[in-house]
Amino acid sequence: MSQPILLIYNPSSGKGQSQLPGFIRELERLGRTVTARELGEGVRIATLLTDAERFEGVVVAGGDGTVSSAAYALKYRQVPLLAYPAGTANLIAQNLRLEEKPAELAAVVAKGRTLTLDIGELEVLGEGRQKHGFVILAGAGADAAMIRDAEELKGKFGVMAYVVGVLKQLQPKSSEFQLTLDGRVITQEAVTVMVANFGMANYRLPIASDISPSDGQLTVVVLKAGNLLHLLPNLLDSVRARLNFSEWGLGKNMDIYQAREVMVRAADPFPLQYDGELHTETTPFTARVLPGAVQFLTPLRQQDLNT
16 A cells, blocks of 8 residues: 655745656655645745645655744654755754765655644734744844845845855944843844754855754854855864864854843844745744654754764
8 A cells, every 4th residue: 555645745846847857756756645735925834734644755846945834834743744846045944964865864754754843933023923934044144145245146146145245244234133042132233143943054054053954953143244255164063173174263253142032122123034035024023842743754864963
């Protein structure tokens, strides 16, 4: 008897769906029956996942925003989720070390190996108090501005559009941020505040040390006022630590905290981004961890995800 797989695909994702037919054929060859549903304009992904428990697993083909929305809709439902890399950056798939080849992705589904991981919940504190899920990170400030600048270039340059976005933000706007970390209040002048759950950026470069998506904590990264090129010493320290070349050193331009819940306020309203998607909502917001909320299909071990 074949085992059912639910496939949700976003036709507007950065890389399109060109390899999906081959992926479906591989799944069928491995004894799976695929039910495919399109995430059309105006359709909420939660609506497509109401009966997810009927399936052996769910595959979501889209960008990081699509995958994180699915993960949030599946929280605490014990349904294995595959982050099929069909977007521009695919940071979730990169963190989970998922290849783009259809046969390899189908094999991950067939093996059924999962890790139970945390995700983040972001609550915008304006009118309506909207809630959203994120898997990698959420932020306000220069990182959101970088994504805004990269959006119009993604079709032409792909992931390199984010590099151009960084170059356009070499002198970002700073503001006074107030952080409430599990009840403890800290005020800092900064250009961006990021709340991270997973620890790897593009090309699996670590964002910071000691980030784990299974420790029941979020990592709050505060980039102090200054030129974004100041990030380079921190990035080099991070790479050295990852390769065991030296002890971790944070430098003078970045502060890192851990908390189960953080409220972020700014003297000037900043747009928000979560998992690479820029949104119209602005600060203030609250981010909280949802421990062990989602089962992700991945070939990795738990420790492989820690920076």
